[in-house]
Structure formats: C-alpha cells, structure tokens
Amino acid sequence: MDKFLLHQQVVKRLAEDLLQAEQAVRAAYETATHEENIAENKYDTLGLEAAYLATGLVRRTEAIRLALADWRKFRPHPYDARKGVQLGALVCLMDSGGQRQYLFLGPDGGSMKLDIGTQLVQVISSEAPLGWAMLGKFEGDEVSIEIGPLQKRFEVLRVH
Template identity: 70%
Template sequence: MDKFLLQQQVLERLADDLLQADQAARVAHETATHEENIAENKYDTLGLEASYLATGQARRAEAIREAMADWRQFRPRAYDPGLGIQIGALVCLVDADDRQQHLFLGPNGGSMKLQSGAQLVQVISSDAPLAQAMLGKGEGDEVLVQVGSIRQQFEVLRVD
C-alpha cells in the first residue's frame, strides 16, 4: 500500500466533504434570510433554526478546511523499528479471532475507510484511543484498548 496515494484519497474525500458542507451552509443561510421566513410571532422559529444550522455548517466547513491543511502538510515517513509505530504508519493488526484490520495513522480530521487495491484501510486520527495505544509499539507487540466497558486486544502483525 502506498501511503502517499492514501493521503491523496483522504484529501479527495475531505474536498468532497467540504463541497457538501459549503453547499449545506449556503442553503441554510438562504433559508434563514429568505423573506418568507421572517418570524411572525414568537413560535415562528424556522428562520432562527435555519440560522443555527447555517452557523453549524459553516463551523463544520472550517474544521474540514483545517483538516485539509493538516493533511496537505503531512509527510508520512518510513517505519523506524527503533521508534515504533508513529503517525504516518500503516499497521496491520490481528485480533483473537484472527481478523485482520489495516490502519493508517494520520493527522486529525481524516477518520474514514479507504480502498487500497483489494484492501480496506481504516484511516484513524492520532488522537483516537487505538492510535494512542499503538504509538511506540512494534511488530509482535500487544495492543490493548479500553473503550467504556469493552476491552479489545490486538497483536501488531506488520508495520510499514
């Protein structure tokens, strides 16, 4: 798997998300400011609700822009066994039932699933609990993650 191709896929997906968020913000703003949505009484809140929605969509669009900037600046490096798993690593984990999962650790804002050839790759943020549990680990190491009452255990099969 090519890390740089995965990075480009993340950027493409974020660009699509940004287009959708911008469009949703525009529509909500138009709804909020349309003359037919002027409140006639205190119970007529369509314009106010659309205004809140427009603000939320604008914030979402800004968060996506920030994530895109982080992903553009991101330079995945080759795996260094001396440092263990770091941001930019491609990791193959296996659980107790021999189910494998492929993960790409990246900057914030890129949590998504991507297809790389026949392989499904989960992109996770460096702040994700699983990413935090993997940092510094190497091939053959055990990774434990406690999320709420669920405890998950994995073995690191491969790191690129």
C-alpha cells in the same frame, strides 16, 4: 499498499467534504435569510432553525478546512523499525478472533474508511484511543484499549 496513495485519497475526500459543507452553509444561510421565512409569530421558527443550522455548519466547515490544511502539510515517512509505530504508519492489526484490519495513522480530522483495491483501510488520528495505544509499538507487540467495560486486545502484525 502505497501510503502516499492513501494520503492523496484522504486529501481528496476532505476537499470533497469541504465543498459539500460549504454548499450546505450557503443553502442554510439562504433559507435563514429568505423573506418568506421571516417569523410572523413566536411559533414560526423556520428562519431561526436555519440560522442555528448555518452556524453549526460553519463550525463544521472550519473543522474540515483545518483538517485539510493539516493533511496537505503532512507527509508520511517510511517506517523506521527503531522508532516503532509513528504518525504516517500503515499498521496491520489482528484481534483475538483472528480478524485483521489495516489502520493508517495520520493527523487529526481524517477519520474515514478507504477502499484500496480489495482492502479496507481505516484512517485514524494519533489522538484516537487506538491510535494513541499504537504509538511506539513494534511488530509482534500487543495493543490494548478499553471500550466501555471491555478490554480489546490486538497484535501488531505488520507496519509499513
């Protein structure tokens, strides 16, 4: 599996998300400022609600913009077996039930699932609990995280 292709797909998806978020901001702003939505009484809150929505969408748009900038600067490096799992690693984990999953460890803000041929790859941040737990691990190591009252364990099968 090509990590550079994964990287390109994350950047493309974030750019698409940014475009959609910007369009949503414009629509919410237009609704909030449209003359038909001027409040006529204290119960007429459509304009106010649209303004709140626009404010939240602006924050979301800025978060996507920052994530996109980080992902554009990010360059995944080849796996270094002396360092173990690092940012940019593509990791195959197996849980206690024998289920395998592929994880691509990247900068913050790129959490998404990508279909690569017949393989599903989960993109996660090193700040995510599982991402943090994988840092520095090697093939054959065990990774464990707590999910509520449960302890989930995984084996690192392969790292690319």
